[in-house]
Amino acid sequence: MNSKVQDVRNSLAQEREAAAARRPDRVEAEEAVRTLLRWAGDDPAREGLLGTPERVVRAYEEFFGGYLVDPVDMLQRTFEETDGYDEMVLLRDIRFESHCEHHMAPIIGVAHVAYFPRSRVVGISKLARVVQVYAKRLQIQEKMTAQIANTIEAVLQPHGVAVVIEATHQCMTTRGVHKPGTSMVTSRMLGAFRNDPKTRQEFLGMIGK
Numbered sequence: 001m002n003s004k005v006q007d008v009r010n011s012l013a014q015e016r017e018a019a020a021a022r023r024p025d026r027v028e029a030e031e032a033v034r035t036l037l038r039w040a041g042d043d044p045a046r047e048g049l050l051g052t053p054e055r056v057v058r059a060y061e062e063f064f065g066g067y068l069v070d071p072v073d074m075l076q077r078t079f080e081e082t083d084g085y086d087e088m089v090l091l092r093d094i095r096f097e098s099h100c101e102h103h104m105a106p107i108i109g110v111a112h113v114a115y116f117p118r119s120r121v122v123g124i125s126k127l128a129r130v131v132q133v134y135a136k137r138l139q140i141q142e143k144m145t146a147q148i149a150n151t152i153e154a155v156l157q158p159h160g161v162a163v164v165i166e167a168t169h170q171c172m173t174t175r176g177v178h179k180p181g182t183s184m185v186t187s188r189m190l191g192a193f194r195n196d197p198k199t200r201q202e203f204l205g206m207i208g209k
């Protein structure tokens with residue numbers, strides 16, 4: 001395993017350990033939901049809300065399940081019999097749901113992920129899985145974009161990686177500044193996508209930009 005991958009792995013393992021140490025138990029988490037229900041002005045003891053803390057805690061396990069998964073593991077199985085395929089591989093319109101770390105409001109959008117294989121290719125679903133792992137955490141879009149690209153680069157060591165994310169932030173559309181219809185676009189280009197304008201153009205053309 002190369003040292004970049006080892007670095008990514010070590011820091012992820014440390015994050016997971018720290019997260020496990022901080023993690024409250026389920027009873028404590030459910031109590032926190034009751035507190036928020038009272039903060040919203042409602043009565044957690046009324047019939048309709050009795051099961052809500054348990055449901056919210058389960059929903060959180062789903063929304064934030066990405067902390068427990070190692071994205072490096074997902075990219076370990078690669079295939080070498082490609083008959084010399086050395087063009088771009090692009091997975092377009094990977095829909096994702098995330099949550100912003102400022103308001104814990106949904107971020108909903110699509111990611112486009114491309115890479116230029118060196119000698120090995122990865123199962124295409126794994127690119128979508130990497131997006132999903134980083135989405136299922138509290139995020140800002142810039143960081144999520146960089147994490148996806150950096151992980152693919154570190155593990156596959158391709159000639160280049162490009163990630164573009166377009167998303168709607170509900171903290172901007174349903175509260176605060178209230179601007180429905182806005183979307184945020186971020187990109188991270190590495191290797192050939194950063195250095196070669198033609199490659200970058202080809203990629204942007206393929207995702208309709």
Ligand SMILES: Nc1nc2c(ncn2[C@@H]2O[C@H](COP(=O)(O)OP(=O)(O)OP(=O)(O)O)[C@@H](O)[C@H]2O)c(=O)[nH]1
Binds near residue numbers: 101142175176
């Ligand atoms: N750069 C970036 N900003 C984000 C992202 N998600 C949410 N934000 C912004 O984070 C900022 C947090 O700003 P604050 O002023 O601390 O929070 P606030 O008082 O709730 O601000 P408003 O949303 O303007 O009401 C807001 O401008 C959000 O729009 C993201 O993924 N990237």
Ligand SMILES: [Zn+2]
Binds near residue numbers: 100103169172
């Ligand atoms: Zn927000």
